[in-house]
Amino acid sequence: MNPATTPLIECKQLEKWYSGVYALKKVDFVLYPNEVVGLVGDNGAGKSTLIQILSGAHLPDGGEVLVEGQTVRIHSPKVAMRLGIETIYQYTAMVHTMSIARNIFIGREPMRWQVGGVGMLNQSKMRQEAVTAIRDVDLELRSPDALVGELSGGQRQGVAIARAMHFKSKVLILDEPTNHLSVKETNKVLRFVSELKQQQVSGIFISHNIHHVFEVCDRIVVMARGEKIAELVKDDTDIDTIHRLLDA
Amino acid sequence: MKRLFKRFFLRPELSAIIILLVLVVLFESLSGRFLTVRNARVILGVLPELGLVALGATMLMIAGEFDLSVGSVFAIVPMITALLARLGWNIWLAILCALLAACVIGFINGWITLQFAIPSFVTTLGMLFAVRSMTVVISGGFPPPFPENAPEWAFTEQLGIIRVSILWFVGFFVLATLLLRNSNFGNWMYATGGDPAAAANMGINTHRVKIVCFMMCSFLAGFAGLIQLFRLKSALPSLGVGLELEAIAASVIGGAALTGGIGSALGAVVGAALIRIIDNGLVISRVDANWFQFAIGFLTIAAVIFNAQLRKLARGMKVSV
Numbered sequence: 001m002n003p004a005t006t007p008l009i010e011c012k013q014l015e016k017w018y019s020g021v022y023a024l025k026k027v028d029f030v031l032y033p034n035e036v037v038g039l040v041g042d043n044g045a046g047k048s049t050l051i052q053i054l055s056g057a058h059l060p061d062g063g064e065v066l067v068e069g070q071t072v073r074i075h076s077p078k079v080a081m082r083l084g085i086e087t088i089y090q091y092t093a094m095v096h097t098m099s100i101a102r103n104i105f106i107g108r109e110p111m112r113w114q115v116g117g118v119g120m121l122n123q124s125k126m127r128q129e130a131v132t133a134i135r136d137v138d139l140e141l142r143s144p145d146a147l148v149g150e151l152s153g154g155q156r157q158g159v160a161i162a163r164a165m166h167f168k169s170k171v172l173i174l175d176e177p178t179n180h181l182s183v184k185e186t187n188k189v190l191r192f193v194s195e196l197k198q199q200q201v202s203g204i205f206i207s208h209n210i211h212h213v214f215e216v217c218d219r220i221v222v223m224a225r226g227e228k229i230a231e232l233v234k235d236d237t238d239i240d241t242i243h244r245l246l247d248a
Numbered sequence: 249m250k251r252l253f254k255r256f257f258l259r260p261e262l263s264a265i266i267i268l269l270v271l272v273v274l275f276e277s278l279s280g281r282f283l284t285v286r287n288a289r290v291i292l293g294v295l296p297e298l299g300l301v302a303l304g305a306t307m308l309m310i311a312g313e314f315d316l317s318v319g320s321v322f323a324i325v326p327m328i329t330a331l332l333a334r335l336g337w338n339i340w341l342a343i344l345c346a347l348l349a350a351c352v353i354g355f356i357n358g359w360i361t362l363q364f365a366i367p368s369f370v371t372t373l374g375m376l377f378a379v380r381s382m383t384v385v386i387s388g389g390f391p392p393p394f395p396e397n398a399p400e401w402a403f404t405e406q407l408g409i410i411r412v413s414i415l416w417f418v419g420f421f422v423l424a425t426l427l428l429r430n431s432n433f434g435n436w437m438y439a440t441g442g443d444p445a446a447a448a449n450m451g452i453n454t455h456r457v458k459i460v461c462f463m464m465c466s467f468l469a470g471f472a473g474l475i476q477l478f479r480l481k482s483a484l485p486s487l488g489v490g491l492e493l494e495a496i497a498a499s500v501i502g503g504a505a506l507t508g509g510i511g512s513a514l515g516a517v518v519g520a521a522l523i524r525i526i527d528n529g530l531v532i533s534r535v536d537a538n539w540f541q542f543a544i545g546f547l548t549i550a551a552v553i554f555n556a557q558l559r560k561l562a563r564g565m566k567v568s569v
Contacts (some may be wrong), residue, residue, distance in 0.1 A: 055449075056451075057449075076451065077448065077449055077450065077451040078451035081451055087449065089445075089446075089449055091445075092443060092445035092446040092449055093446060093449070094443075094446055095438070095439045095442035095443040095446050095447065095509065096442065096443065097438065097442040097443075097509040098435075098438055098439060098442055098509070102435055102438070102439075105435070106435060106436070106439045106446075106447065106450040106452065107436070107447075107450045107451040107452050108450075109432040109435055111432060114432070117432075118431060118432060118433045119431065119432065120426075120430050120431055121430055121431060121434075121435065123430070145255075147258075150563065
């Protein structure tokens, strides 16, 4: 098989239900290398459930997930990260009471030595690599010791993206990354996302704002009531079509 | 310069250190006998007991939970030790078993709290009563005799100005500091307490982190109880009554946040030292000792307000650290 056409992520007939109610109904979803897919839909459409399955927060009740052609069981966020899938949640991406450097390495700390998974941090390496990681996403950085709680919403998204890039993620899932951001910061985040492909990273972009989706995505998947109701190539469609689909 | 100030203001234990210095000056000027070798010996002799409990309470608080059962664990560990020794057990084996029991209590605290998703306030409040009751029951109503040829040299022997217990205290303080500041587990503790959802999203097993912290907290409370057993030479079932509140006060005065994610081992030590110094300072300044609890109460509130103000001040400084 030509590796260029093997999807990075392929979901087949995914199903998930919560106390008898369908959250996902036989959803197929594909993400190819070097593309950004927009995921749109109203609240309760199943977007969150889908990304929670891909990021290891929940297991599906039916169907299967393939990563680079291999069937996988993503039973924890650790597994997802090991597969190269990194998710940036809207509200819970960072620990505000901790420094930038510490945040970047939560759960993946560089160590001087360790016994049974616990040991001494290599703090100078953490700080240095934090500086490099943030410079790589063009963020004007303060010190890596600054608390994340002191950053603006956009800067926080930037640090989260820097973290994903630093760990060489193949897929970046962004959950409403432009919510509550100023226009200037929104543009910055959109620029981050559109530059992902240059770094050979694919993205799944979840947003309520169709304009933002149109700006950065190659394909758009529309969901409603737990089902995929449309899948459109951006260049073949327009914003009005999507709005009509969503309002239906 | 400004940068240095800001960093300094953001330290959680700063206000406690300032208050400590003020009180030392105050008590010395009131009594003229506060800063003496003899008095230092008195304070250092009793400090490790509260200090160790506060250390455990602070670590647990950093991970976002807290433990009201430490006072009861503080009593049951000496009780188990003395009872097993009376049965003819080797004293070291008895101590080991008692400390193991403390760890089991900590595990149960954590397991129930997390498994049933109930507040640790409730779980450990229940445990406070249950363990206290167990202590009285197993004592049979009479405190067992203090074990003969008990290894006092290992816990409370006086070495000049200090007791051996201070060495344990310093040892555990250094370990706790290394754990919190320099280990990956410490990073997970701060993350778990600071934002459990974010920590879990980053692949941290927050339940495991919390359970380990519950166990460390119980272990240190039990160890502190053991030190008191050796100092008082009597395993009373009433040891450590009310200690849980003093320990939480010490943690909070030392800058730990009840909401989790903020705190330091140094803060716990300074917080505990403050409480012991007030206790001692009031007595040697001939103030009515009944004011002690008033002072602790006032201090707890004042320290938290002071801390919050300093943090606000630091945040407002338009400079990056």
